[in-house]
Amino acid sequence: MTDTSSRIAAGQPAPDFTLLDADGVERSLSDYRGQRVIVYFYPEAGTPGCTTEACDFRDNLNSLKSAGYTVLGISRDKPAKLKGFEEEQGLNFTLLSDTDKAVHELYGAWGEKSLYGKTVTGVLRSTFVLDEQGVVTLALYNVKATGHVASLRKKLKIDA
Secondary structure, three states: OOOOOOOOOOOOEOOOOEEEEOOOOEEEHHHHOOOEEEEEEOOOOOOHHHHHHHHHHHHHHHHHHHOOEEEEEEEOOOHHHHHHHHHHHOOOOEEEEOOOOHHHHHOOOEEEEEEOOEEEEEEOOEEEEEOOOOEEEEEEEOOOOOOHHHHHHHHOOOOO
16 A cells, blocks of 8 residues: 555656765765666665665675666665664665655655555655666556565576
């Protein structure tokens, strides 16, 4: 039960944004033009599911990079919390802070969802793959934290 009116689909240009990274440095999506980019939205740094997903990206980063992909993780956490998460888990890709959830809303990664049988509003765990021109080639909503990167690698035809 999610609002699908603001969802992004393959073939659409990815909305540009500028957010602070874990070091407090501004990063814009347009800075990555000319690269293929995986942008993923997760609920909260340090929680079990988000840690599993982030560590999965960390552990698969070399193969993703070899296939030409840059990974960006976005949450509503403040840069200081992202920095702690990055250091604690040895993360080797960029984490971005979207405290006002504006970018989440741009990408349709914020809305109603069912959580333990209750309808709540929050982050919809989502992943977007962009080509070198910033066009969405794959849009995945409500992904599971466990096994997501393996599934993504399969969809992108990246050998294990």
